[in-house]
Amino acid sequence: SQTIHQWPATLVQPVGSPLSLECTVEGTSNPNLYWYRQAAGRGLQLLFYSIGIDQISSEVPQNLSASRPQDRQFILSSKKLLLSDSGFYLCAWSGDGTWEQFFGPGTRLTVL
Amino acid sequence: RKEVEQDPGPFNVPEGATVAFNCTYSNSASQSFFWYRQDCRKEPKLLMSVYSSGNEDGRFTAQLNRASQYISLLIRDSKLSDSATYLCVVNTFGNEKLTFGTGTRLTIIP
Numbered sequence: 441s442q443t444i445h446q447w448p449a450t451l452v453q454p455v456g457s458p459l460s461l462e463c464t465v466e467g468t469s470n471p472n473l474y475w476y477r478q479a480a481g482r483g484l485q486l487l488f489y490s491i492g493i494d495q496i497s498s499e500v501p502q503n504l505s506a507s508r509p510q511d512r513q514f515i516l517s518s519k520k521l522l523l524s525d526s527g528f529y530l531c532a533w534s535g536d537g538t539w540e541q542f543f544g545p546g547t548r549l550t551v552l
Numbered sequence: 553r554k555e556v557e558q559d560p561g562p563f564n565v566p567e568g569a570t571v572a573f574n575c576t577y578s579n580s581a582s583q584s585f586f587w588y589r590q591d592c593r594k595e596p597k598l599l600m601s602v603y604s605s606g607n608e609d610g611r612f613t614a615q616l617n618r619a620s621q622y623i624s625l626l627i628r629d630s631k632l633s634d635s636a637t638y639l640c641v642v643n644t645f646g647n648e649k650l651t652f653g654t655g656t657r658l659t660i661i662p
Binding site: 483489530539540546548 | 593595601652653654
């Protein structure tokens with residue numbers, strides 16, 4: 441069966457510090473991968489999605505970037521965090537040709 | 553107009569009651585529809601897909617009305633454990649992305 445992992449679970453970072461969040465998927469190959477952010481009391485905002493290695497689409501221009509160095513690994517990064525980057529970051533995957541997405545447990549980021 | 557619109561609630565419903573949520577979508581090319589459930593401070597989890605003919609999974613029934621572009625979710629005999637936020641989700645044909653509604657918050661009262 442497929443599983444999706446995210447780490448860390450919780451992160452507190454100062455403004456201006458870098459960020460690296462990692463997501464890995466097991467039990468499937470060539471998944472579509474997604475990064476979302478959910479601000480407190482708000483809906484899901486799609487940040488990036490990837491249909492293959494080194495194929496990244498950005499949905500919202502901001503100080504975040506994403507990379508997919510391996511088939512089942514998706515990384516969200518920032519060089520300098522802003523206060524507005526605080527939120528719940530969720531990674532998700534979907535199978536090739538299917539549209540249901542399955543989410544990881546998320547990373548709760550607080551920028552101080 | 554938002555792509556997916558839901559009544560944010562909150563819906564406060566006594567245990568054992570039946571509750572229904574509606575969701576409307578704006579893109580008539582939408583092809584796939586889902587309901588997700590999100591517990592407080594947790595990730596969304598797929599509750600059920602919504603098929604054209606309607607489908608049922610235990611106490612949960614989902615309906616799709618393409619002509620009016622809305623989706624519904626009916627929960628019968630509600631349990632305390634049904635308390636959560638329910639997200640309406642839509643996919644457009646040929647698009648790898650899903651569009652999420654902002655969710656309807658449900659609280660089941662003992």
